[in-house]
Amino acid sequence: MVKVLQKDKCKFLLLCIIVSIYGCKQEVEKIEDQMKIETSGYYTEPYRPQFHFSPQEKWMNDPNGLVYNNGNYHLFYQYYPDSTVWGPMHWGHAVSKDLIKWEHKPIALFPDKHGYIFSGSAVMDTANTSGFGTEDNPALVAIFTYHDREGEKAGRKDFQTQGIAYSLDDGNSWTKYEGNPVIGNDGVKDFRDPKVFWNEKEQKWTMLLVAGDHLQIWNSNNLKEWKKVSEFGKDKGAHGGVWECPDLFPLKIEGSNEEKWVLLISINPGAPNGGSGTQYFIGDFDGTTFTTEQTKNKWIDLGRDNYAGVTYNNTPNNERIFIGWMSNWDYARDTPTKKWRSAMTVPRKLTIRKVDDALTLCNYPIKSLNEYVTMAMPEAEMEIHNELKKIIPLKYSNQSKIEFTLNDPNVQMYFSNEAGDTLAIDINGKKKIVELNRGKSGLIDFSDKFTSGTQQMPIPNLPETPVEVLMLLDHSSIELFLNKGQYVMTNQIFPNDYYTALTIVNNTGEVLVIKDFKEHKVARIWD
Ligand code: FRU
Numbered sequence: 001m002v003k004v005l006q007k008d009k010c011k012f013l014l015l016c017i018i019v020s021i022y023g024c025k026q027e028v029e030k031i032e033d034q035m036k037i038e039t040s041g042y043y044t045e046p047y048r049p050q051f052h053f054s055p056q057e058k059w060m061n062d063p064n065g066l067v068y069n070n071g072n073y074h075l076f077y078q079y080y081p082d083s084t085v086w087g088p089m090h091w092g093h094a095v096s097k098d099l100i101k102w103e104h105k106p107i108a109l110f111p112d113k114h115g116y117i118f119s120g121s122a123v124m125d126t127a128n129t130s131g132f133g134t135e136d137n138p139a140l141v142a143i144f145t146y147h148d149r150e151g152e153k154a155g156r157k158d159f160q161t162q163g164i165a166y167s168l169d170d171g172n173s174w175t176k177y178e179g180n181p182v183i184g185n186d187g188v189k190d191f192r193d194p195k196v197f198w199n200e201k202e203q204k205w206t207m208l209l210v211a212g213d214h215l216q217i218w219n220s221n222n223l224k225e226w227k228k229v230s231e232f233g234k235d236k237g238a239h240g241g242v243w244e245c246p247d248l249f250p251l252k253i254e255g256s257n258e259e260k261w262v263l264l265i266s267i268n269p270g271a272p273n274g275g276s277g278t279q280y281f282i283g284d285f286d287g288t289t290f291t292t293e294q295t296k297n298k299w300i301d302l303g304r305d306n307y308a309g310v311t312y313n314n315t316p317n318n319e320r321i322f323i324g325w326m327s328n329w330d331y332a333r334d335t336p337t338k339k340w341r342s343a344m345t346v347p348r349k350l351t352i353r354k355v356d357d358a359l360t361l362c363n364y365p366i367k368s369l370n371e372y373v374t375m376a377m378p379e380a381e382m383e384i385h386n387e388l389k390k391i392i393p394l395k396y397s398n399q400s401k402i403e404f405t406l407n408d409p410n411v412q413m414y415f416s417n418e419a420g421d422t423l424a425i426d427i428n429g430k431k432k433i434v435e436l437n438r439g440k441s442g443l444i445d446f447s448d449k450f451t452s453g454t455q456q457m458p459i460p461n462l463p464e465t466p467v468e469v470l471m472l473l474d475h476s477s478i479e480l481f482l483n484k485g486q487y488v489m490t491n492q493i494f495p496n497d498y499y500t501a502l503t504i505v506n507n508t509g510e511v512l513v514i515k516d517f518k519e520h521k522v523a524r525i526w527d
Helices: 002-038 149-153 367-372
Strands: 058-069 072-080 090-096 102-109 116-124 140-147 160-167 191-199 204-211 214-220 227-232 242-252 259-268 277-285 307-311 321-325 348-355 358-365 373-378 382-384 389-393 399-406 410-416 422-428 433-440 455-458 467-474 477-482 487-492 501-505 512-522
Touching (some): 058 090, 058 140, 058 307, 072 102, 072 116, 072 321, 116 160, 160 191, 204 242, 214 242, 242 277, 242 348, 259 307, 259 348, 367 373, 382 389, 389 512, 422 477, 433 487
Parallel strands (some): 116 191
Antiparallel strands (some): 058 072, 072 090, 204 214, 242 259, 259 277, 307 321, 348 358, 382 512, 389 501, 399 467, 422 433, 477 487
């Protein structure tokens, strides 16, 4: 009798296994099918990002003119429509309702007799200070740098000046101001990237401009006539390269009402891991002058591919939303994509956090990304004993959001695939450093500057308590966020095949606990 029962139990178990394998297989087939549907047609070239912005074709660099108006987030960008390498710059244009799904618009600004259209910003001139619009139909005004290539070739120093253009139909068509340039050049070689914002305190427009090794602050009543009011930075911050793409804005310290001002300055070269990078200063702005007591150089992102990032003007609820160009001038022209070149980072919300008395600028994906996150594959809590490893099969890589919590911020992990590629990330809370090595992550030999050793990110104030890890993978990029954006690394990768496993190695001497591991699929935004 007992034997018969056991036999039945065995049969039942076998049946369960068959059913669950079949179920699993069906589930996998379903997912594979969905992947297939989503990889046919438009925006499906190898390495094409599926939930990050990239141009339909040709060359793109910096984000420009980030401004919100009437339910639309505008994204203008440095664009060269005739080639996949940098050339005469235009402003490309796209709009979005939620900053994730983008609609392409016609090119906004073309080069003219004053030169190429370099980076800059855009404002809504709601009070019609410029007179370009009316109070009922105020102008969207773009402020940019003119780069006179001929002047540069002729060896002159005054080849960069500032110009403006306006649109009365929410960015669809543009008119250049006939009085351009609005700021001339008296011999400063790198004089560019105007960021304009409404200065509440002075009740004026304020423009930030970089001039080689420092920042200049200018004010205006009408966006046409400008006066320089202060300078900052000749003796502050990193100076391994030219200062570019400034931004300045107030932010509250998380959990308090105290407000500080944040200054972003991109520099190229001179970033800690080589090439281009974006430093930040936290300080005060009295309406005219920026000051800081910060003595250490600080960086918004210690990966190699987050450059020229700036924030949105005019957002609802005054949220500070940042977008960076996901590349590096060290190899931007050489990356192995054919139809287009480069993408933007995922839009990130900026906050200031006080940790052990240090103020840190945190950046973390905006909430609306969650609307595109589907089909979580949760795993139960995992315990990994010392000197052991856990191989987690990946289902949606390389189009996924992977998140988990670590009881101890000491862990080595690597992504791998059947082509033998590996992407290694070592979080070492004891030595207070994260190391990322993409030297075997896939295609690397298109430029000797692409890998150049292990990238290092100091994590001096990472708490020893559980740490949240979030990674976004999108075909040719990985964005790593530790502790809700306290420490961030953004990198391009060009794997030979999809990563199919994430291996987690425990060398802590203790049991490593991984909680709430979830691999989500992120939906594709292009249709
Ligand atoms: C930054 C930058 C800017 C310039 C633009 C030219 O990447 O060098 O300083 O305006 O790119 O495309």
